[in-house]
Amino acid sequence: MNWQKRTAKCGEISLSDVGNEVIINGWADSVRNMGGMIFFDVRDRYGLVQAVIEPENQKELANRAKELRSEFVVWIKGNVRNRENPNPNIPTGMVEILVSDFGIINKAEVPPFEIKDDIGTNEEIKLRYRYLDLRRSIMQKYMLTRNKVYQIAHLYFYDNDFVEIETPVLMKSTPEGARDFLVPSRINQGKFYALPQSPQIFKQILMVSGYDRYMQIVKCFRDEDLRSDRQPEFTQIDVEMSFVEQDDVFSVTEGFFVKLWKEVLGYDLAEPFQKMSYEEAMTRFGSDKPDLRFGMEIVNITDIVKNAEFKVFSEVIASNGLIGLINAKGCASYSRKQIDELTEFAKKYGAKGLAYIKILPNGEINSPIAKFLTQEETGNIIKAANAEDGDLLLISSDKKYRALTILGALRIEIAKRSGILDSVKDKFSFHWVVDFPLFDYDEESNRYVAMHHPFTSPKEEDIELLDASPAQARAKAYDLVVNGAELGGGSIRIHQEDVQKKMFSLMGMSDETAEAKFGFLLKALKYGAPPHGGIALGLDRIVMTLTGTENIRDVIAFPKTTTGLSLLDGSPSEVDSEQLSELGISLALKEE
């Protein structure tokens, strides 16, 4: 061994060590030759400490130190002493180590970017050199916060009688197979496993098995075209409970978040979390994950303008649509260009255009639709919007949920632009969205699809709606929302075989298909399935919320790019044809 093992950690050396000899191991951080003294910091996971060589008295050391460069791995022996110029910004800033001996354990090439927090380096380089990127203290903070989340979760659920059970990674390809990652089987050629999109069915089977309370921190996989906030593999805190109703799942989940926020951030969350129905969330905030840290609620003006002589409005009203607005306080000064940007923004959500009413500071009205409205109508709109001089009303008229969604998106956009989001950034507003519709109607395939998933129980009082008007039926499904982001979702599941079959059939699934895909679940439900429900919490998103980053790749040690590449190891990669032939498959690339 050509190095001396540490007796102390860099970040933990303090005034109480003054006078003692220590050995530290770590990375040289910034080597400075200043006024005849050689200073360098030595960094390990626990922090950094300053080392000093005095060339006047330490010729040999000083000579050897010439070789030292940033990111070299070193061992340092020396005496801890008080620092002449304390640095109050770091925990070890009162002391330094006067080097009595040291050695270079391993050299380092000059890194392609500096190991510090605010670097402009493009993300591709950082991902390629992830081992260097992960040395930055901000990345370390993300990873250590993530570690805390794991540990608090392990402990909390264990203390609450949950059993950690591993579900399989190699499982059957099921429902929306298109999103499954497939794994060819070598032993059973021509057959494939799938990676789980979630352990949903297995956790339900564990309830049928009597495990009562299950939890697992588990990797899930989805082979989707990736958005910037998605990863092909992501992590869930997966929870399931027997003999429960919605409120039982809520209180267990809330207890976890209260503990998490307290222990990680010292922040007190109020219990119980607020509940809001899907319908209310959509109506008031135009989103099923509303940000409740601020108001700017949607105002429905359909009634006010129902007699207006404006074709756009009257057509929408005739087809049972909705006309609504949000009041962008103080935004009457928005320029033509800004309004155009907002119009383009609204179009992304399906808007055909964007009407507005500016109430100028002098009280004058500026609006391209004013001419279609009576003065009384305009007055009533302004009154309903609670608008004052200087406000900007953004109006959407469309099919009900589309209009609401457009206004909901504009609400967030305005909050961003006007600094509202910034002003509430240290607040956390947790709440439940409940009573989701059971079904979504998929116009493309012309059938109902489960809004949550097909194992979600309908509300008892809506079961009679299933045949006559499935679209009205509500589910025992819920999402946990914080600050406009969904942290997780779950439901009370179907525990009766007949209801489950009915559900499949309403989704247009034949008995044969249901049996082929989900036969093993249907069978399990025949052998004494207890009522059960649960939730899946997005761990990546939780860590993002706790640390305040908006980049999901910041909170995953080895993430993929938005095109599914790992720039560090170069996966996915080509494999040789012999390996494929072993698996009984060959390439059949599409011509593009």
Add this chain to the structure above:
Amino acid sequence: MNWQKRTAKCGEISLSDVGNEVIINGWADSVRNMGGMIFFDVRDRYGLVQAVIEPENQKELANRAKELRSEFVVWIKGNVRNRENPNPNIPTGMVEILVSDFGIINKAEVPPFEIKDDIGTNEEIKLRYRYLDLRRSIMQKYMLTRNKVYQIAHLYFYDNDFVEIETPVLMKSTPEGARDFLVPSRINQGKFYALPQSPQIFKQILMVSGYDRYMQIVKCFRDEDLRSDRQPEFTQIDVEMSFVEQDDVFSVTEGFFVKLWKEVLGYDLAEPFQKMSYEEAMTRFGSDKPDLRFGMEIVNITDIVKNAEFKVFSEVIASNGLIGLINAKGCASYSRKQIDELTEFAKKYGAKGLAYIKILPNGEINSPIAKFLTQEETGNIIKAANAEDGDLLLISSDKKYRALTILGALRIEIAKRSGILDSVKDKFSFHWVVDFPLFDYDEESNRYVAMHHPFTSPKEEDIELLDASPAQARAKAYDLVVNGAELGGGSIRIHQEDVQKKMFSLMGMSDETAEAKFGFLLKALKYGAPPHGGIALGLDRIVMTLTGTENIRDVIAFPKTTTGLSLLDGSPSEVDSEQLSELGISLALKEE
């Protein structure tokens, strides 16, 4: 909701509840109609309790109870009272619940096997109905023990400054690619991810990243022809540390096992664990994972018989082989048939035959090879073997390590047959096997392969052997062995780029291949890699050892069969060609 939610858990009702009304939820266990009383147990994860209906006073209830069958899910309301005939075998045996109301929450078909511990049912049926199998209390014990292992591991490593970090499941296909499960990429057609055989390289990269101490409980995958104790997906407790030597890894690992054995079994393990070199383990016990709970060590008699006029021996000696024996105490009475069985057994390990010497109770010698030995030689053999009247000496002569391996296997077999293993079954003998050879010579491919893995550091004092005689070089590799089974293994890794390159080249890997496969690791080693090492512990095997089961499928909630099938969900399964075409692959089944 057509059921009443529990106010108590079945297994937790005690004398202190007598006189109270409780509601329980669970599974009806065994419904008995006895002497005018209806008894049935209600079971949940926490235990079971007896419920009773008195038809004389409870006509309506008794009538409804006729419908009750085992495994029905029920809610029961009633008063806790003292039991007339206490059952001391269960924790709730002093009390029972006099039912005042109850309901059937869900019915159950008659299970294909009884839900009790000792069932002869074949494993295939049990795996197909895993949800019923998992209800058996023995299976629950396995799962709950496994849960304890997780929790103790989480806590222990966290307390010791380890950071839990997730490594990717979708990674690059590397070294022995034939064992990789591949995952075709849809977005990057023609390219494949591989599932990790271990997170080895990623955990090393985390050390390069400065995380100092890493742990993860992680699924690993190996697409091998399965043996009965292997699974295609298995779980490791994966650990890596920086700035350490072998002893540091040992003491952290030992601390974990001491805690684990104490908390799960109340068993005190002595620290530090014994260490034994690979060479010593092979020489004395004929195994690199010797069971040290009993003696029966190998006796090397090469010297004693070196002049014997026996061709089999003299040929072995001429080619530097080894002649050794084990003393099967008291087994001289073995029949011809038993000896034949042992001979067949030895052949599985490469033996051509099996020589033996019986020392009959009357002191006579019975041995097919006696005629080739002088009386003095036979006497010296008996003396060296410490043999007494009634003993059986089993002799192997072969290439050194083959002879040792054969004797090692016979040692275990004799220990099984003679009841020795049974007599030590409550003992645990933990020890380290160290100083493994760096390389194995693979006669098939005519090259050296890494015995542990190619990232394992050679011992400093053996580095000079690398060029001249690689076969002699020893590695900083170690296995943790208990009772003849390997619980884990690890090594100090190579942290210098040049040594790593040398290692690859000694394995016959060209620079280009090394770069293509491991370029990202080689590059990482250039940027300041600290000395590091670690261990991977087999979680499945640990739970098997703690619970005493020899069936790996007992300790995995949803295991695969030895042909890689999941009988529960029917995976792997065929997928439709459209799905394959999306992935850019097609079937190319081999004709068999």
